[in-house]
Amino acid sequence: MTIKFSASALNQRFSLWPFTCLLFGLFLTTHETLITAQENQTVWDGIYTTEQAERGEKVYQDECTFCHLDDLQGDSFATPLIEDAFTTRWNGSNIADFMTVIQITMPADRPATLSDEAVAEVVAFILQMNEYPAGDQELEADFSVHKEVLFTNPD
Numbered sequence: 001m002t003i004k005f006s007a008s009a010l011n012q013r014f015s016l017w018p019f020t021c022l023l024f025g026l027f028l029t030t031h032e033t034l035i036t037a038q039e040n041q042t043v044w045d046g047i048y049t050t051e052q053a054e055r056g057e058k059v060y061q062d063e064c065t066f067c068h069l070d071d072l073q074g075d076s077f078a079t080p081l082i083e084d085a086f087t088t089r090w091n092g093s094n095i096a097d098f099m100t101v102i103q104i105t106m107p108a109d110r111p112a113t114l115s116d117e118a119v120a121e122v123v124a125f126i127l128q129m130n131e132y133p134a135g136d137q138e139l140e141a142d143f144s145v146h147k148e149v150l151f152t153n154p155d
Ligand code: HEC
Pocket: 059, 060, 063, 064, 065, 066, 067, 068, 077, 078, 079, 081, 089, 101, 102, 106, 107, 108, 109, 114, 122
């Protein structure tokens, strides 16, 4: 009796899955569209400070130069972090994802060893090297607040 009951409960749960997923998917899509429509902060809005980029230069030299080189062009393995190869790759992505990728996967030889602050600093430096303007507010170390800040190409 008990077994029969729980088997059918399980069955019911499973049959609802596609519907739940669909609803969730719809929610995400609508949510995303609304956010993009409302907020359009981009890398051109001065999202880091010069001082922060200076600290980031130190982080870069200690942690990244070895593979991405002083001019950020990268070696044959490490991706360029500057110019067209970089801006094309990240165009349309948000800063939160960029920070997360660095925090989780870099430095490639010892990933996830940088603090969130160090990631924010090194990102400020990379932004500066790509000639996105500095502003008067530091890039916050809390990645999640940068979900709506987009990389865009100049008009
Ligand atoms: C030991 C070598 C090494 C070091 C040190 C290193 N990287 Fe990398 N990095 C790589 C390689 C190799 C790739 C390409 C990985 C791939 O294509 O999967 C890469 C890719 C990247 C990418 C592109 C990821 C993507 O998905 O497009 C970014 C951004 C990046 N590195 C940032 C950094 C930063 C910032 C530092 C310093 C904190 C750093 N890396 C240190 C080797 C390194």
